[in-house]
Amino acid sequence: MTRRTRDFTVLTGTTGIVLLLLVANGALGLLEAISALIVIASVALAYFAGSAVRVAPASPANDAEPAASGANLPQADLLAALPLPALEIGAGQKIMAFNGAADDLFELSSLPFARASAVIRSPVLLAAIDDALVRREDGPVGVSAELETGPDETWRAHVSRIPASANVLVLMEDLTPVKRAARARADFLANASHELRTPLTAISGFIETMRGPAKDDTAAWPRFLDIMAGESDRMSRLIADLLSLSRIESSEHVLPRGREDLTEIVSASLAALQPIAAESGVTLRIQDAPPGLPDITAHRDELIQVVENLVSNAVKYSKPGSEITLGYGASTSLAEARTAASQRWDASQRMTLLQTLARTSAPEPAVWLRVEDQGPGIEREHLPRLGERFYRADQSRGGKITGTGLGLAIVKHIMAHHRGGLAVETRLGQGTAFGVWLPAARD
Numbered sequence: 001m002t003r004r005t006r007d008f009t010v011l012t013g014t015t016g017i018v019l020l021l022l023v024a025n026g027a028l029g030l031l032e033a034i035s036a037l038i039v040i041a042s043v044a045l046a047y048f049a050g051s052a053v054r055v056a057p058a059s060p061a062n063d064a065e066p067a068a069s070g071a072n073l074p075q076a077d078l079l080a081a082l083p084l085p086a087l088e089i090g091a092g093q094k095i096m097a098f099n100g101a102a103d104d105l106f107e108l109s110s111l112p113f114a115r116a117s118a119v120i121r122s123p124v125l126l127a128a129i130d131d132a133l134v135r136r137e138d139g140p141v142g143v144s145a146e147l148e149t150g151p152d153e154t155w156r157a158h159v160s161r162i163p164a165s166a167n168v169l170v171l172m173e174d175l176t177p178v179k180r181a182a183r184a185r186a187d188f189l190a191n192a193s194h195e196l197r198t199p200l201t202a203i204s205g206f207i208e209t210m211r212g213p214a215k216d217d218t219a220a221w222p223r224f225l226d227i228m229a230g231e232s233d234r235m236s237r238l239i240a241d242l243l244s245l246s247r248i249e250s251s252e253h254v255l256p257r258g259r260e261d262l263t264e265i266v267s268a269s270l271a272a273l274q275p276i277a278a279e280s281g282v283t284l285r286i287q288d289a290p291p292g293l294p295d296i297t298a299h300r301d302e303l304i305q306v307v308e309n310l311v312s313n314a315v316k317y318s319k320p321g322s323e324i325t326l327g328y329g330a331s332t333s334l335a336e337a338r339t340a341a342s343q344r345w346d347a348s349q350r351m352t353l354l355q356t357l358a359r360t361s362a363p364e365p366a367v368w369l370r371v372e373d374q375g376p377g378i379e380r381e382h383l384p385r386l387g388e389r390f391y392r393a394d395q396s397r398g399g400k401i402t403g404t405g406l407g408l409a410i411v412k413h414i415m416a417h418h419r420g421g422l423a424v425e426t427r428l429g430q431g432t433a434f435g436v437w438l439p440a441a442r443d
């Protein structure tokens, strides 16, 4: 039911009920009541049904003579078929016709037969419309104007004169996604250069010191060199992370094809991780390989990177003497896999950072992996932003733990690439668990 049919029904219905009550009460004769209802109903019909055609009454300029070829087309139908908000505006800026998308954008049906200036707020667009209306030459000569319609919303209006008619067509194009992508790209570049410049500044600073003030203080050099080595490590890590992020992004549309065994991927990842855990005095406990684990369709190196990133975070944010548990297994559906991976603790804060899109309505067998630590936990306000490039929750804690803030972004990208999911569950002061899941390989 359209808004107009509903308005018509409500108005006539209410009037009918009121009249009925008055008749029952004896205050009004039956004949008077019926005539009143007919009058109300026809006024309502004329009003609502009239505007439902979405064409305002033709202006004098319009009914002068039907123009050649194209003008034989019913304009309102043509506009309705356009996927973008579109309006036809005639002499005196009167809105002649519009489509549903334009109605949603400008809320035109609340003001039927309005002038453009009553619904369009932008002076730039109104000026462009005026300009097109007075322009003498025919043809689709157009102007476009960019409009900032909200804090994070940009539209471009294309205003062009309809050939062989005095009217103009306004077509609205949503630039918001384009602008947003451009901003994300600019932010990324700014962040990346900032992150690279910080260690570089430190290194150049020490070089200057060793050349100048500390030239003869060779006893202090080993300490300077240590710091410089640390900073250059940090730069290499950052570049390695940036490279793997860009590699994953560029292969995003190539679906993983290898048939892999999660148990094998876990043990391959742990070869590199055991020494790191041992060095930090953290115990890494691996749950036994679950029986009957189905294969997965995966890119082996990428999944190893997922395990490495999650376990190395757990090690990095854990205190010596604490324990990290890695568990994995199979589930009959993606939803169950998510629960197994990331919803195990009572009274924990939970956040799904990447949701799986089910391919079929039938449950799809899946596998999950969960890395649990006894670290400090993560404050609730950080959770939604984990997985954003360069976002580091412990920066605000003034933590001296180094990192790039790219690890979880990489994990999230890889899981998206595998049509999988990522979630976190955390309890302050008690620990954090990150879980990932993905569909099992199909036979």
Ligand SMILES: Nc1ncnc2c1ncn2[C@@H]1O[C@H](COP(=O)(O)OP(=O)(O)O)[C@@H](O)[C@H]1O
Pocket (backbone or CB within 6 Å): 309, 313, 314, 317, 373, 375, 376, 377, 378, 386, 387, 391, 392, 393, 394, 395, 402, 403, 404, 405, 406, 407, 408, 409, 432
């Ligand atoms: N196991 C964990 N325990 C506590 N905080 C974590 C854990 N894993 C990740 N975080 C938080 O999430 C942030 C982002 O992680 P990540 O993308 O791997 O970056 P990085 O480890 O380089 O800082 C970290 O800076 C940290 O604040």
Ligand SMILES: [Mg+2]
Pocket (backbone or CB within 6 Å): 309, 312, 313, 403, 404, 405, 406, 407, 408
């Ligand atoms: Mg990390």
